[in-house]
Each structure stands twice: as structure tokens, then as C-alpha cells.
Amino acid sequence: MTSILDRPADTTVAPDAPIRPRPAEADRAPRVSWLRRHGASLLWLLPVLAVAAVVQSLNMAGSPQRIDDEGTYVAQAWAVQNLGELAHYTYWYDHPPVGWLQISAYTALTGAFSRYSIAVLAGREAMVFFTVVAVALLWVLARRIGLSRVAASVAALVFAVSPLAVQFHRTVYLDNVATPWLLAAFLFALSRRHQLAGYAAASASFGIAVLSKETYLLALPFLAWVMIRGADRSTRRYTLSIASALLVLIGLSYIALAGVKGELLPGAGRVSLLEGITFQLGTRESSGSILDTGSLFFATVSQWWQLDMVVIVLGAAASVVGVFLTRVRPIAVMMVFLIAFMFRPGGYLPVPYVIMMLPFAALLIAAVSDSAVRSLRARRESRLGTAAGRSGAVVWVAVTAVAAVAIVPLWTTQLRGFFLADLDAPMRDAQGWISDNVPKDSRLLVDDAMWVDLVDDGFARDNVIWFYKLDTDGAVRAQSPNGWRDSDFIVTTESVRTSGGSSEGIRQALDNSTVVASFGSGDQEVDVRRIDTDGAAQAATDADADAAARSQVGRELAQNPSLQVSDVFRQALSDGRVDPRAMIVLGQLAAAGPISVADPASLPGESEGLFRQLEIIPADGRSVDDLAAVVDGLGSTYAPVGADPTDDGLIATWSALPPSGLLG
Structure with a gap:
């Protein structure tokens, strides 16, 4: 478009004609309008996301200590990226692969494996990403169901900062990958505009959540409840049919994977999808009872309780109260169901099961608190409200106030451990x-x-x-x-x-x-x-013989006048605590001239083992090179793996695990 100054001289412009904005201004206008509409929300949300990212990532290499499950999911993601295989061993359908495929996508796109010498840390970095996304979605979901910005921020902070959440969000669990998809499913299910697209997106998100962690299928009835309750009556049948069909198609893709690989049904010499499902749902060993202090169930719940008893109690209470609040009723009923499902007879309770419940517990705590505050505010403004409702609001506000006071020392102690401890x-x-x-x-x-x-x-x-x-x-x-x-x-x-x-x-x-x-x-x-x-008995016999031989040779070596050592070292020789290769080398060096040896010290991790690092100092004017020449001439069986010169002598280090029977 040419400007007015660029128009031909005979072109006239009406004095009241509107002036069109320049292209740059036109592009900027939607952004400015969006910021005006959402600026206040961003001022609340962005600090919450920053806190979540810092809390999750600070000292993630030190606490908690790596566990076997983390290594499994990271190794499977590594295998996808480096081997082109679904797992580093035979994939046997214990979990759908979509969870670690997403971890692999993250590590491939960001180069995470190349940034860490410990592979699990690449997976933990991915957990930070998924957790921050989940925090953002929880905040938006809270706003979608009608909570204030303050209440939405409280829900997001509880979900991000609770020590119970930090423990499990830092750990590489498939549940952390599935959680953002489940939250997105509920968020899309609350769509009012473009409902067909929203419900389709809800089904797709839920399908990905379930294929990331199969236990998330437990949320299906409650997601359906939200969709049925909110569906437009004129298009309900159509939108729900499309959403259901899409979810079924996503589920069938997993079955199709097994079918294409010829692993749908059991057979000789192969794994099968049916066996994996049977294991997860039927044959897996029970976790026992909460009343049995030696059971896995008791140990799991005890771990949750020790991390954050306040959020557990408050979340359970909010779930019950939330059943009576219309706007969160499906979520509250789902929480009650998930808690009850834990106690089914003979069932298996996964340690990370709590991850699925954490965002909804935080949401319900915030929602019930928000409703209580609104009820008290209505009473103050002389608006209608039942006496029972006002009394309940007072009780809840009092309970949350006590909980807030209890949380400060509990969270401070627990979070300090996450930030400072080096458990790994x-x-x-x-x-x-x-x-x-x-x-x-x-x-x-x-x-x-x-x-x-x-x-x-x-x-x-x-x-x-x-x-x-x-x-x-x-x-x-x-x-x-x-x-x-x-x-x-x-x-x-x-x-x-x-x-x-x-x-x-x-x-x-x-x-x-x-x-x-x-x-x-x-x-x-x-x-x-x-x-x-050869078995523990033979090993013990050989160890006794070697110890006796070391002790005998050590006592003889300790009497050598050319070996100048302290009483501490002399006792170590007599006790057979010195590596047999080192004793032979000391004998050869002492035969060539007097030497002194500093008191030995155990290498890290070997406090009960043999002394295999010695500082040897010539006492007759010989050079360090002379010592090194003698040592090199003894052959590979006796030579140390390291011989580092010092100002006065030589620090010799022999390899671990000396051969048995070396001294006869």
C-alpha cells in the first residue's frame, strides 16, 4: 500500500477518510489486545511457573537417589533414540510405550543425553518440563471451573511445591508424562465454544494419557461425566459419538502394534499383549493391607505420609466436601473413587499412584477454600446463604489456617533436604x-x-x-x-x-x-x-588361605631392616591387610636398598578391603626413576596400574581384586 505522500498529484483523498494502520501496527494490534485481556492472569501465572521450575530443578542430581524404575524408563527412551528399538531389552507390554517415546522425543530435541554424564538426569530434566506444563494446565483448569486467580495460584503452588509432589515429580515416572495430558483432557472437556473440536481434543488427550500410563484409564468415567454434563443438548449425540470413536481408535492403535508384531496372543517363545495385561490386572502380587506394617501397601502410604501429611489430610477432606459443590463434583467424586480403589482387596498399589491424584487434590483444596471464602464474604454482605453453609465455611477456613501453620515447618524441612542433600x-x-x-x-x-x-x-x-x-x-x-x-x-x-x-x-x-x-x-x-x-563355601576357604599367606609373608617382610615403616604399617603387614602384589614389590625394592613407606589408607569404598595404594620413598639417594624402573621390571602380574611421582617418592596403586593364590 502506498502512503498519501506517494500518491499521484491528481489523486484526491477525502478529508474524513479513515487512515488504515500500517502492516506492523496491524500485526501488533492482536498481540496488544491479547495482553490487555490476559495480562492480569499472566502476572499471577508466570511467577508460579517460575517457582515450579526452580523447585523441581534445583539439586535434582542430588535428591532423591536414583531408583530402578527411573533407569528403566530412561534406558527405554535411550534405546528408542540410539538403537531404534522400543526398549533396551525385549519389550513385553508391561506398559504402553507412548510415555517413554515422549521422553525420548524431549531428549532428542533438546540434546539432553549429551548434557549429562548420568543418563537419568536427562530424564529428570524432561520431568521438569512435563511438570511445568502440568502446573500451567492446572492453573488454567482452575480458572475454567470458576476459581479466582488467587485460588488458581494456590492450587498450582500446592501441586508444584508440596514435598510429596517434589519427590515424585523429580523422579522419572511415566505418570508425570501422563498428568499434563489428563489435565488437558479435563480442560478441553469443559469447552463451551467449538465444542466438537474441544471434545475431540479431550478424547485425544485422554488417549495419550492412558497410553503413557495405563492406570489413568481410571479417570475415564469422570471425564465422560464432565463431557455429558456440559454437552450442548442439540449436538450432544454427535459430539459424544465423535469423541468416543476417536478414543476407541487411539486405544486400538496399541492393539494394532501388538498385532503387527505378532504379539497379540501368547505363544511359544514370544511375549504378548494379553500376558502383559493379565500381569498388570490379575497376576501381579498384591501390595497387602494397610493394617500389615510389613506390607508394600503400608510402606508406600507411609512414604507419602512422611513427605506431606498435611496435604494428604486436607486433600482427602476437600475431596469429600467437594462432592457437595456443583462445579467440582465430578472431580471430587473421582478423587473419592481413586482413594477407595487403593483399598480394594488383593490389589497392587503402585508407588507413583499418588501422582495422578496430586493435581486434583490441590485443585479441590483451592476450590473448597475459594467457596468458603465466598460464603463468608456473602454473609458479610448480607446476601442469602444457609446457616449450615456458613458454619461449614468457618470450619474449613479454620482448618486450612491450621494446615497453613503446620505446612511452614514441614515444607521448610523437607524442601531443604531436596535442595541440599546429595543422596545420589x-x-x-x-x-x-x-x-x-x-x-x-x-x-x-x-x-x-x-x-x-x-x-x-x-x-x-x-x-x-x-x-x-x-x-x-x-x-x-x-x-x-x-x-x-x-x-x-x-x-x-x-x-x-x-x-x-x-x-x-x-x-x-x-x-x-x-x-x-x-x-x-x-x-x-x-x-x-x-x-x-565356585560358591560361597569355596570362596571362604580360598579367602582364609590367602589371608593366612598374606599374614605370614607380611610378618616376614616387616622384619626386613631395609623397610622403614611405622608400627601402624607393620601391624597392617602382620594382619595381612596389604595387597599381595604390593608386598612382593616392596620386597624387591627393599632388596635393592632401604626404602620407607607412609602409613597406608583405604581407597574410597574399600574400608574393609586390602591396602592397595602406597607411597614409597627411597632412603638411600635413589631417584624416583630408579624405583619406577624396578617396578616396571617385575612384569604385568605385579606392576601397579598407576605409579605417580611425588616430590619425595612414588605413589603406586594396584588394581582391585588381586588374583587368588598369588603367595602360594
Whole structure:
């Protein structure tokens, strides 16, 4: 468009003709209008999202400690991205794959795996993304059902900052991937304009949620309730039919996957979708009863309770009260159902089951509080209201006030732990020890939380075995015809200690293994154990013989006048606490001239093991190079893996796990 100044001289323009905005101004106008309409909401929402992102990501590498489930989902996402396969082992339909496909999409698009030396942290970064999206959707959902901006922000903050939420949102669970889709489904289901598109989007979102984590199917009746209740009467049959058909088609896609792979029904030598569903719904071991203090059910609920008892109590109470509030009734009834479903006889309670309930508990707490405040405000303004309603509002406000007071010290203590604790240090230290001391051709039975890291470190993929697969995967059994005896090491974590007992092979590996390095304590303890393929009895006999030989040689070496050592070192020699290769080297060096040796210290993780790092100092004017030459001439059996010169001498370090019978 030409401007007025660019028009020909004979062109006239009416003095009252409207002046059209320039293209840049026309493009800016919708944005300015949108900001004017939503500016106040953004001022409330954006700080909440910032708080959620900071709380979820701060020290996510340190707390909580990595667990086996995280490693499994991250390894499956890694396999999609790096191997072009649905899983790092045989995919057996225990969960639909859409959850870790989304994690893989995130890590591929952002390059997350390349930014971390620990693969699980790439998955945790993805959890931050999904959680922030879920917080935003929860805020918008709260506004959609009529809550004030303050109440919507309270719901979002409870969902983002509760220690119970932080614990589970940081952990790589498929439930965290499914939650934004479930919230989006309820949000779309409340559409009033363009209802057909909204209901179709609700069905698609819910389908993705279920294919991310199958337990989210429990929300279907309540999503349908919302859609039926809000559907326009003139188009209800049409819109609900389209939405139902779309949901069925999405569900059939999973069945089609199994059919295309020929794994729909059980058969010899193959996994099947039917077996996976049967396991999840029928044959999985029960979690026991809340009344049994030794049951998995009791342990799971106790963990939730210790993290945030206030939100649990307030959320349960809000669920009951919410049943009587029209605008949140379907969600409140769903929460009551989800809580009751936990207590079904003989059922299995997944540890992350609470993740599905957290956003709706936060929403109901905010909704009931918002209704109570409105009721009290109406009373103050002399508007109509029942006496029971006003009394209930007073009670609820009092309860939430007490809860708010209780939350401050509880949340402060718990969140400080998330921000400052380094619970994953034992896992990192164990991986470092394995990398430095275990030959790369060894076969390891490990917690899945370190599977990707060890493969990236140079261990063959087939030699890093997720402990759960030793007895359950046909491909692994084929590679290990002798079972646990074909492995060299087993790394024990809390997951292995609690879940490994269900595997005969893992029990045998634990019973016939010896700790060679240990890191951490309590639930965070991680042990590297050398498997004794000849059995624990023979291993004990060999260990006693080696200890006796070391003690005898050590006492003889301690009498050598050319070996200048303290009483502490002399006692370590007599006790057989010094590596046999180191004693042979010391004997050879002392034969060539006097040497002194500093008091030995255990290497990290080896407080109960042999001293295998010594600082050797020549006492007769010999140079460090002379010492190194003598050591190099002893051959590979006795040579240290590291010989680092110092100002005065040489720090020699021998590899872990000396050969048995070296001293005869």
C-alpha cells in the first residue's frame, strides 16, 4: 500500500477518510489486545511457573537417589533414540510405550543425553518440563471451573511445591508424562465454544494419557461425566459419538502394534499383549493391607505420609466436601473413587499412584477454600446463604489456617533436604569405582538406574544385565546358560535388596558374592560385590588361605631392616591387610636398598578391603626413576596400574581384586 505522500498529484483523498494502520501496527494490534485481556492472569501465572521450575530443578542430581524404575524408563527412551528399538531389552507390554517415546522425543530435541554424564538426569530434566506444563494446565483448569486467580495460584503452588509432589515429580515416572495430558483432557472437556473440536481434543488427550500410563484409564468415567454434563443438548449425540470413536481408535492403535508384531496372543517363545495385561490386572502380587506394617501397601502410604501429611489430610477432606459443590463434583467424586480403589482387596498399589491424584487434590483444596471464602464474604454482605453453609465455611477456613501453620515447618524441612542433600553420591561413587577398577569385558548384574551409564562407559551392552531380566527375559537366559554363575559382579542398591529376592538367580548371586567396595549407608547404600562362581563355601576357604599367606609373608617382610615403616604399617603387614602384589614389590625394592613407606589408607569404598595404594620413598639417594624402573621390571602380574611421582617418592596403586593364590 502506498502512503498519501506517494500518491499521484491528481489523486484526491477525502478529508474524513479513515487512515488504515500500517502492516506492523496491524500485526501488533492482536498481540496488544491479547495482553490487555490476559495480562492480569499472566502476572499471577508466570511467577508460579517460575517457582515450579526452580523447585523441581534445583539439586535434582542430588535428591532423591536414583531408583530402578527411573533407569528403566530412561534406558527405554535411550534405546528408542540410539538403537531404534522400543526398549533396551525385549519389550513385553508391561506398559504402553507412548510415555517413554515422549521422553525420548524431549531428549532428542533438546540434546539432553549429551548434557549429562548420568543418563537419568536427562530424564529428570524432561520431568521438569512435563511438570511445568502440568502446573500451567492446572492453573488454567482452575480458572475454567470458576476459581479466582488467587485460588488458581494456590492450587498450582500446592501441586508444584508440596514435598510429596517434589519427590515424585523429580523422579522419572511415566505418570508425570501422563498428568499434563489428563489435565488437558479435563480442560478441553469443559469447552463451551467449538465444542466438537474441544471434545475431540479431550478424547485425544485422554488417549495419550492412558497410553503413557495405563492406570489413568481410571479417570475415564469422570471425564465422560464432565463431557455429558456440559454437552450442548442439540449436538450432544454427535459430539459424544465423535469423541468416543476417536478414543476407541487411539486405544486400538496399541492393539494394532501388538498385532503387527505378532504379539497379540501368547505363544511359544514370544511375549504378548494379553500376558502383559493379565500381569498388570490379575497376576501381579498384591501390595497387602494397610493394617500389615510389613506390607508394600503400608510402606508406600507411609512414604507419602512422611513427605506431606498435611496435604494428604486436607486433600482427602476437600475431596469429600467437594462432592457437595456443583462445579467440582465430578472431580471430587473421582478423587473419592481413586482413594477407595487403593483399598480394594488383593490389589497392587503402585508407588507413583499418588501422582495422578496430586493435581486434583490441590485443585479441590483451592476450590473448597475459594467457596468458603465466598460464603463468608456473602454473609458479610448480607446476601442469602444457609446457616449450615456458613458454619461449614468457618470450619474449613479454620482448618486450612491450621494446615497453613503446620505446612511452614514441614515444607521448610523437607524442601531443604531436596535442595541440599546429595543422596545420589553413593550411586555415583559406585559407578566411578566400577569404571576405574572393573575390567570392561566383565559381566555385571546391575540396577537399571546405571545401565545406560555403564554401556556408555565401554561395557558391552550384553554384559550389563538389568538384574530383573536375569530370570525373566529369554534373550538374557540364552546369553547366560549358567545363570548367575556367568556374571562377574553384582551391584546392590535398595531396589536390588527389596526386589531381587523374587529372583532365584539374584538370591544365589547375593548369597555367593563378596563385597569389594561399599558406598553410603542405610537405604542409599550401594555395594559392588564380586560373584564367587565356585560358591560361597569355596570362596571362604580360598579367602582364609590367602589371608593366612598374606599374614605370614607380611610378618616376614616387616622384619626386613631395609623397610622403614611405622608400627601402624607393620601391624597392617602382620594382619595381612596389604595387597599381595604390593608386598612382593616392596620386597624387591627393599632388596635393592632401604626404602620407607607412609602409613597406608583405604581407597574410597574399600574400608574393609586390602591396602592397595602406597607411597614409597627411597632412603638411600635413589631417584624416583630408579624405583619406577624396578617396578616396571617385575612384569604385568605385579606392576601397579598407576605409579605417580611425588616430590619425595612414588605413589603406586594396584588394581582391585588381586588374583587368588598369588603367595602360594
